[in-house]
Amino acid sequence: MIAYYFDQVPAVSVAANIVIVPLVSVGVVGALILFAVDLIWPLLGMFCGSLIDGLLRLVLFFLEVFGEKSTLIFSTAELTGAAVLIIYAFLLLTTLALTNKLARRAAIAMAVVLINAALTFSIVGAATESDHKEHLEVFNIPGGSAVVLRRQGGESPAMVITGIQSRDYPLDERIFETALSSIEVKKLDRIFVLSAEYGAMDDILRLAKKMKISRI
Numbered sequence: 001m002i003a004y005y006f007d008q009v010p011a012v013s014v015a016a017n018i019v020i021v022p023l024v025s026v027g028v029v030g031a032l033i034l035f036a037v038d039l040i041w042p043l044l045g046m047f048c049g050s051l052i053d054g055l056l057r058l059v060l061f062f063l064e065v066f067g068e069k070s071t072l073i074f075s076t077a078e079l080t081g082a083a084v085l086i087i088y089a090f091l092l093l094t095t096l097a098l099t100n101k102l103a104r105r106a107a108i109a110m111a112v113v114l115i116n117a118a119l120t121f122s123i124v125g126a127a128t129e130s131d132h133k134e135h136l137e138v139f140n141i142p143g144g145s146a147v148v149l150r151r152q153g154g155e156s157p158a159m160v161i162t163g164i165q166s167r168d169y170p171l172d173e174r175i176f177e178t179a180l181s182s183i184e185v186k187k188l189d190r191i192f193v194l195s196a197e198y199g200a201m202d203d204i205l206r207l208a209k210k211m212k213i214s215r216i
Helices: 002-006 013-040 042-066 081-096 101-128 170-182 196-210
Strands: 008-010 074-075 133-139 146-149 158-162 190-193
Touching: 002 008, 008 013, 013 042, 081 101, 133 170, 146 170, 170 196, 190 196
Parallel strands: 158 190
Antiparallel strands: 008 074, 133 146, 146 158
16 A cells, blocks of 8 residues: 555565554553543653653654665556566465465565566666656645655756645744755755645745745
């Protein structure tokens, strides 16, 4: 489902979920206990809170570890239906290979074919891909989405905003600056605002001032 909806699969997603999901589940239960205990005995609530705080800090630590930009991500945007079926067949064979000798041999043979095919396509793709290519980065914003367009020739990117809605918190700090920092964009050339609530325009103007944008 991740591959289908987001066109990419982090290589560490399974390992990350095995570690993070149980910790988050314990954290949620702990938070509920904390609320109940704090109403009965605030001093005990402070003690429980210190334990939950440590647990949540551990979750944040693992999120940073598994969320590093160097993490390998498999792109599935260009996979055809046949390629997807082949990959699922390989996964099925790998599962059966745990108990079946014939399936083990078939899985090994299929792995060799898939690896060689992947290497061939990557070499051909690298040879034909242009060095200067426009690239889009899309992220969600309250009520809509924003698209950052990286252009050829090393020019500063442009950003398109649509459907943005105002919130009680500063959108420029909480949403835009965080998203732009995650994709290593420090300066924008211009912003195109297609649609926005009146209250959200102040956030956009503050962002424009911080990023020294020439035009909105």
